[in-house]
Amino acid sequence: MQSALSATTGESRPSSGVSRTQPASRPFGRWGMLLTLLLLVGCAVHAPQRRAHDGPRPSPPPAESATQAGVAHEATVRIKLLGGQEAITLVSEAPLRVIADTGLRRLPPGAWRFTIQHAAPPVYTHYVFVKRFDAREQDAAQAHAAEWRQRGYDAEVFILGHRIYTRMGRPLDNRQFWVALGRFDAPGDAEALRAALAARNQWAWTRERRAAPGRLETIAVGPGGVRAAFPGKRVEIEADGAAAIAVRGASGRETRHAGAILLEAGPDRRMEVYEHAGLETYLKGVLPNEVPALWPEAALKAQAVAARTESLANRIDKHFFDGYDFCIVEHCRMYGGIGTAHPATTHAVRATEGQALTHGGRLPPAVFSANCGGHTENNEAIWAAEADPALRGRPDSLRANPGPSPAVTGIGDWLSAFNEAYCAGDADHFRWTRRLTGAELTEAVNRYRAIGPVRGLELGPRGASGRLTEVRVFGAAGEATFEREGAIRQALGGLPSAMFTVRQEGAGSGVVYVFRGGGRGHGAGLCQHGAKGRAEAGHSYAAILMYYFAGSRIESLY
Ligand SMILES: [Zn+2]
Ligand SMILES: [Zn+2]
16 A cells, blocks of 8 residues: 555645745754754855756646636646657557648557657747746736836746636636746847846846747558658547557557657657646546555545646646646656556546635645645745745644644654644654664765765754754765755655654764654645545545645536
């Protein structure tokens, strides 16, 4: 039952929260626990770890779920399955329809090998952005662009995403509005403008967007050596009767897909393989990778609604500029195609079809993690983001009156005393101990910052659940500050969570750091093991979701 969770990190993270605000640097004066402080000289390394992306990642303009009230329907998502392919094989037991720029052609069932020739890469446009605004700030974005135009810039508001509508016709607005000061064909021109702005202390970032597909001639060779050629921008291949198509690329790994398969030319002039699928089909291939299929039905349904909400809420933050919606790895969500669907998770998707969480006229970021350790965390303590009213830290307690919070008792006492949580059944992760020798800790930390042998560490401020938001590590050749739970967990050797305390045993070369903690994952939003515990206690999926995403409600989109 644990295997499905351990196959991934068992958590989902919003990308929109990563850079909504710049991380504020905090003074160290407020720091709580001082463990050891042996050497404070040398080159201080203060810079916090930044995420890889300098800004959010937008995605292609998806069709609106509805244009008129009352005619809402399922969204179609574009999933990138493979890139950089010389050849792929598609296998279908049903006849195939190939839709190309030259028209439609039918192919008999069997194994078809697709190659491409005469490929031309896609066309990219390079933008220089200066500021982003969310859906409630549309007017402010327009005003900001107008200011720049008055100063002589070719400013425009770039809209990411579309409004979607509930079945009752209520608009949900998760759009973002980015102010661009220019768009260029050549990346050098965009970079020159960014640098000129930077020289005037105006922070700006560049982003390339796939503006038009490339070209390719696709050659299909099928059973008996039958050959067909399709010149154009893309080919789309569907099986009759919505039968699944098996896709086999260079790795030899085969996946099965219920959606249409698209072939296009990539920037490397090789083949890119996409699936166009309905959102519900996508979710059937996602859910079994996120939650053990044998968990109680209410927990699976809660996960299905959260996944549906999160997919729609954050797709503009993922691959908007890349020209598709989702990749198939953890960056977006692990996705294995319809071939990985399990009857129980498929049932949970079907039974909640079209249902999503809404919160104040938008889709909330319905993130989850494996085990909250007994208390969920405020989103802004985990990611550099504004506080989200749907992501408030709450006790995951069996009791109506959960007693004092970790912030009141101190994390050490709370970890020892509090055990009446819905996620406590997952005992290995609810409370854990990790022992790292000085040498092991040194190796782990120096992978991220070269500070030499670790001499001690200092635990900084904590969020509502007791998760650390800063840890400072002192080494023989410097010191490093790790901000935010993801960076902290990684830097300290891959700890299950940032809800921990630490003590030192021994000294000198025999020193051991003993980390005692709770939970697994970031702790924001839905606690998966808590949801399981609640489902076993008879709670409905709606009650589970209402608890972890306070103030949200479930609405039908279609
Ligand atoms: Zn992705
Ligand atoms: Zn929990």
